[in-house]
Amino acid sequence: MSRRAFHRWTFAIALGLAVLGASRPGAASSLRAIRVEELLEEAELVFEGRVVALEVEDGGGARRIRTCARFEVLDVLKAPPAGVPSPLRLCFAGGSGRGGMRRVEGVVIPKPGEHGVYFVESLTQPLVNPLLGWDQGRFRIVTDPDDPEGRVTSADGRDVVGVDDGRGEPPGLSTGVAQGVTVGDAPPSAGAAERRSAARRALSPALFKQRLRTLLPAAR
Amino acid sequence: MKRTVLAVALVLGPALAIAFQITDDRWPTAAKNVHTGRLPPAFATAVAQAASAWRSATHFNLTTDTAVRGSCDVFNGPLLDGIELANVDCSGIGFGSRVLALTEWYTDGAGTKLEFGITFNSSERWAVYDGPLRFSEIDFRRVALHELGHVIGLEHESSQLAIMSATIGDRYTLLPDDVNGVVARYPELRRVRILAPTGGSDETDPLFQWQPVSGATRYGFRLEPPDGSKLTELYSPAQVGCAGAAGVCSLRRGQVLLPGKYTFRVFVETSGSAGPWWPQSFEVTGPSPVPPKPSLIAPSGTVRTPTPTLSWNAVSPATEYRLELTRPGSTTPLYGWLAAGDVGCGAGEATCSVVAPVVLGEGAHRFRVKGGNGGFRGPWSAALGFTVALRPTKPALLAPTGISTTRRPDFVWTPALDAESYRLYVKDARANVSRIDRSPADLGCDDGVSPCSLPFDGELPNGRTQVWVRGINAYGNGAWSDEVRFQVQAPIVLPGAVTLVAPLADGTSRRPDFVWTPGAAAASYVVRRVDPRGVVTALSISASAAGCAPPDATTCVLPTTTNLGFGTHRWQVRGRNASGNGPWSPEVGFRVLRPPAP
Numbered sequence: 001m002s003r004r005a006f007h008r009w010t011f012a013i014a015l016g017l018a019v020l021g022a023s024r025p026g027a028a029s030s031l032r033a034i035r036v037e038e039l040l041e042e043a044e045l046v047f048e049g050r051v052v053a054l055e056v057e058d059g060g061g062a063r064r065i066r067t068c069a070r071f072e073v074l075d076v077l078k079a080p081p082a083g084v085p086s087p088l089r090l091c092f093a094g095g096s097g098r099g100g101m102r103r104v105e106g107v108v109i110p111k112p113g114e115h116g117v118y119f120v121e122s123l124t125q126p127l128v129n130p131l132l133g134w135d136q137g138r139f140r141i142v143t144d145p146d147d148p149e150g151r152v153t154s155a156d157g158r159d160v161v162g163v164d165d166g167r168g169e170p171p172g173l174s175t176g177v178a179q180g181v182t183v184g185d186a187p188p189s190a191g192a193a194e195r196r197s198a199a200r201r202a203l204s205p206a207l208f209k210q211r212l213r214t215l216l217p218a219a220r
Numbered sequence: 221m222k223r224t225v226l227a228v229a230l231v232l233g234p235a236l237a238i239a240f241q242i243t244d245d246r247w248p249t250a251a252k253n254v255h256t257g258r259l260p261p262a263f264a265t266a267v268a269q270a271a272s273a274w275r276s277a278t279h280f281n282l283t284t285d286t287a288v289r290g291s292c293d294v295f296n297g298p299l300l301d302g303i304e305l306a307n308v309d310c311s312g313i314g315f316g317s318r319v320l321a322l323t324e325w326y327t328d329g330a331g332t333k334l335e336f337g338i339t340f341n342s343s344e345r346w347a348v349y350d351g352p353l354r355f356s357e358i359d360f361r362r363v364a365l366h367e368l369g370h371v372i373g374l375e376h377e378s379s380q381l382a383i384m385s386a387t388i389g390d391r392y393t394l395l396p397d398d399v400n401g402v403v404a405r406y407p408e409l410r411r412v413r414i415l416a417p418t419g420g421s422d423e424t425d426p427l428f429q430w431q432p433v434s435g436a437t438r439y440g441f442r443l444e445p446p447d448g449s450k451l452t453e454l455y456s457p458a459q460v461g462c463a464g465a466a467g468v469c470s471l472r473r474g475q476v477l478l479p480g481k482y483t484f485r486v487f488v489e490t491s492g493s494a495g496p497w498w499p500q501s502f503e504v505t506g507p508s509p510v511p512p513k514p515s516l517i518a519p520s521g522t523v524r525t526p527t528p529t530l531s532w533n534a535v536s537p538a539t540e541y542r543l544e545l546t547r548p549g550s551t552t553p554l555y556g557w558l559a560a561g562d563v564g565c566g567a568g569e570a571t572c573s574v575v576a577p578v579v580l581g582e583g584a585h586r587f588r589v590k591g592g593n594g595g596f597r598g599p600w601s602a603a604l605g606f607t608v609a610l611r612p613t614k615p616a617l618l619a620p621t622g623i624s625t626t627r628r629p630d631f632v633w634t635p636a637l638d639a640e641s642y643r644l645y646v647k648d649a650r651a652n653v654s655r656i657d658r659s660p661a662d663l664g665c666d667d668g669v670s671p672c673s674l675p676f677d678g679e680l681p682n683g684r685t686q687v688w689v690r691g692i693n694a695y696g697n698g699a700w701s702d703e704v705r706f707q708v709q710a711p712i713v714l715p716g717a718v719t720l721v722a723p724l725a726d727g728t729s730r731r732p733d734f735v736w737t738p739g740a741a742a743a744s745y746v747v748r749r750v751d752p753r754g755v756v757t758a759l760s761i762s763a764s765a766a767g768c769a770p771p772d773a774t775t776c777v778l779p780t781t782t783n784l785g786f787g788t789h790r791w792q793v794r795g796r797n798a799s800g801n802g803p804w805s806p807e808v809g810f811r812v813l814r815p816p817a818p
Contacts, residue, residue, distance in 0.1 A: 032320065094324070099329065102324065104323070105323040128309045133318055134316075172355070
């Protein structure tokens with residue numbers, strides 16, 4: 001029996017249930033850094049979407065728990081020839097199962113309602129984290145009453161203020177943000193005024209996607 | 221679920237403010253073992269070194285062994301608390317690109333970690349080295365150090381330099397933020413900051429002080445003196461004056477410490493879980509309250525008293541001394557504590573002395589002493605041995621030696637110590653033995669210095685003579701002197717003839733005195749008698765006993781002590797001396813008559 005050949009037992013639970021304890025933003029486990037150019041080139045699917053439901057798969061063995069997020073696809077920047085599955089379902093290692101909870105350090109399972117731009121490494125091969133480069137392939141779109149259009153942040157909540165292809169960056173380890181993405185100086189813990197200042201410089205979702213589309217042909 | 225939400229809030233709030241990031245989950249105790257037997261030896265060693273770094277920096281007891289257990293059991297599911305190289309996780313799912321290593325764990329859902337597994341990506345090239353990270357081959361050890369931080373319960377840190385930063389990069393050792401994170405996750409590991417004593421101090425009863433720890437239920441206190449012993453005590457915060465983590469915890473034990481280097485440790489117990497000992501070294505430089513080793517003065521050698529005086533050099537700051545006296549044939553020494561004042565050194569005198577507390581017998585003794593000062597006892601002195609000798613010493617005969625031309629030599633010997641009398645033992649050439657007892661005064665040696673001298677009042681026959689002498693006192697006989705032999709070579713002078721004086725005629729007395737004139741040079745006489753029935757008796761009597769030793773004596777007398785039988789008796793006499801016998805006198809007869817009838 002291989003690691004892949006395990007029996008799956010799936011059950012669903014209500015939205016918001018079970019995974020909040022594993023939803024803290026953070027960088028990946030020990031990962032190499034990835035450039036924006038590589039994200040665009042290697043990802044099978046790049047889309048804007050929103051998490052509409054979470055389901056936990058126990059896998060029949062308590063240690064094989066994974067949590068699958070069902071996405072509403074709002075926009076597609078890059079898609080495989082076969083098209084985008086509907087509904088789009090991406091599974092992350094970890095989650096709460098019967099009698100316990102599995103956690104893979106660095107795998108951040110999106111919360112229900114999370115809205116963002118996602119780079120999916122593979123739509124056919126199950127992976128510990130379906131997002132390419134883990135948090136490096138995950139950008140959140142944050143809105144509030146003062147900013148209904150919203151702004152794009154990195155997975156850990158820092159405002160994205162610029163995007164290029166990342167060429168020329170030396171090899172390194174993941175900081176949680178892909179190389180080529182410029183984030184604002186204000187960390188998530190900064191005060192409100194500082195965050196507003198950074199937000200004024202943050203890219204809107206439209207501008208962010210436009211920038212990616214611009215880079216996409218070059219990546220191909 | 222409510223619990224989980226609260227946990228997230230707690231983590232996100234304070235964690236961001238204090239830099240290090242900790243998970244909701246922790247091990248039941250601050251300890252975990254990691255199996256490395258599935259790794260190549262060099263990588264297993266790297267993991268052991270990484271675990272040791274965490275252990276020594278944080279006191280989280282992270283250990284390793286070489287049990288052949290990897291990250292998980294792919295058949296049955298459990299995580300196996302080990303590390304292995306693979307390219308899929310414990311569910312058999314691929315890592316995806318760019319993943320170097322992956323740490324996963326399983327909890328009971330209530331915050332307690334149950335199992336973990338670490339998988340290093342086997343598709344990567346790994347090596348072990350310090351210094352800048354090379355991306356062509358990743359340093360296994362620093363990634364292990366990072367992943368073990370996840371095992372303990374730390375998350376990635378982005379705002380502080382730490383090995384737990386997502387980009388460990390050129391850092392390959394633990395940094396303060398890493399340690400602080402562990403302590404935050406495991407409050408029982410909280411460091412106790414010790415304030416005093418530190419460095420050196422002449423304070424012999426130091427005040428121990430440390431910063432209180434919030435939530436402390438007890439403090440462990442340990443003092444490790446230079447002698448390697450350990451004294452451990454437990455105190456409540458109130459007992460050390462820092463209840464409620466207010467003020468400073470202070471402890472003065474009321475015990476004088478000897479000079480030397482000490483280690484003082486404190487641990488804090490919170491919610492029944494004890495943390496590690498936190499050490500602080502200090503040195504006591506004050507004067508020692510322990511008296512040093514005394515040196516003994518006397519007695520040594522041989523003493524001739526049963527109550528000798530024992531003396532030694534006083535040592536400061538002793539206020540009393542313990543005397544141990546071991547007597548011959550006894551395995552149980554006599555012990556006793558003596559006040560310094562009672563042994564003559566209570567006021568700064570240089571020497572202490574005391575008369576032996578018991579009457580000692582003869583033989584080898586030894587004694588030793590140690591000083592005391594309150595509760596402090598100094599070391600024993602070296603033992604000093606001495607011998608008690610009470611009987612007279614062995615005298616040495618000085619004369620006569622060689623040849624004596626007189627039959628009445630003077631015997632001379634050295635005086636014996638403590639002799640109250642002397643016994644001279646003379647064995648002449650005829651095996652006759654003379655034992656002569658005399659006082660030192662009679663011998664002229666009562667001053668203990670002058671030789672003892674004894675004129676022999678008998679006559680020694682010619683030939684070899686052996687002599688011994690010894691002293692005697694109330695404790696017994698002294699040893700005999702060495703034997704002295706000398707030759708008596710005096711001229712041979714036989715006694716002259718004697719003349720019988722009485723009884724020469726018949727008479728009625730049944731107890732007549734036998735009287736004769738002395739023979740020249742006769743030392744004794746033999747009186748030969750034949751009674752009426754023909755029975756012969758020979759009586760020997762010295763000249764002095766016969767009253768004719770003085771040179772001017774005219775008669776010698778042998779009294780008759782029993783009645784003679786009636787009838788005719790005959791008798792004759794001759795003299796004797798050391799040269800031999802004189803001639804018999806003519807035999808004379810007389811009758812003992814019955815008294816006439818009334």
